[in-house]
Amino acid sequence: MKKLWPLILCVMMLCGCSHIKSGQYVKLVKDNDLLKLSDAYDVPVWIIESANPGKQFLKGEWVFVPTTTGLMGGYDQWGLAESPTYHIKKGEFIWPVPAGKKVSSPFGKRRGSPHDGIDIPAKKGSHILASQGGLVVYAGAELGGYGNIAVISHKNGFFTVYAHAKKLYVKKGDKVHQGSVIAQVGSTGRSTGPHLHFEIRYNSKALNPLSYVETP
Incomplete structure (x- = not known):
């Protein structure tokens, strides 16, 4: 089965979802480094290309990587990104199926x-x-x-x-x-x-x- 998240991003892009306008800017450290960028952010290359009309994707250019996260105006230099921090405590999400008490297949x-x-x-x-x-x-x-x-x-x-x-x-x-x-x-x-x-x-x-x- 294909990875879920790229599929969701593709459908949301095709449907014109306004949330796809969010994302972050990444500074390229090599020419045409889109494949590595795509793998790192789990976003298809064609979506990155469509979000950056007119860009040549050369070293030093700032490229907008669309996500659905609301991270408007974030900046990152590809290759120097820090690990994400998850600002949430256990228990802030509730169990989604009251009638289901067990896990049949774990993460x-x-x-x-x-x-x-x-x-x-x-x-x-x-x-x-x-x-x-x-x-x-x-x-x-x-x-x-x-x-x-x-x-x-x-x-x-x-x-x-x-x-x-x-x-x-x-x-x-x-x-x-x-x-x-x-x-x-x-x-x-x-x-x-x-x-x-x-x-x-x-x-x-x-x-x-x-x-x-x-x-x-």
């Missing part, structure tokens, strides 16, 4: 491939809650194997992802509160049974949800 490597979230099995139709309040930046089923999926943008560059839903109650642009019912547990997309695939991301980086959510 990390799974069958040799990265699993960027956790899977929470529950009865089909069980409520899925917004783990934290924020703005719905994507809601739909255009991402293939992930079925019905919602993405919520939170404060300080955090996002949560809710995949394989039976039904979505939210649409792009909706503001939700922590604990709002946003969907039903399902098995849409590439799924072997009813569950929620749940991710927490800081910018585009996937984090282990169990480090930020109090388990039931």
Whole structure:
């Protein structure tokens, strides 16, 4: 299955999502260093190119790297970036499926491939809650194997992802509160049974949800 975050970025760009205007500026230290830049920020090369019309991508140029993080006006010199700091305490996100009490597939490597979230099995139709309040930046089923999926943008560059839903109650642009019912547990997309695939991301980086959510 393809990586989720580049797919979300592509769909949001094609749909004209205003959040794609956020991102940060990066100073190139080599000519035509877009492939490394793409890998470092997990953003497709064509998106970087489309966000910088007229640029030649030469050493010393400042290039705008679009993200969905709200990091307007950030500056970074490629090759000298510092590791991100996650300004959030465990417990600020809530468990998203009250009816699901366990994790069937943890964060990390799974069958040799990265699993960027956790899977929470529950009865089909069980409520899925917004783990934290924020703005719905994507809601739909255009991402293939992930079925019905919602993405919520939170404060300080955090996002949560809710995949394989039976039904979505939210649409792009909706503001939700922590604990709002946003969907039903399902098995849409590439799924072997009813569950929620749940991710927490800081910018585009996937984090282990169990480090930020109090388990039931």
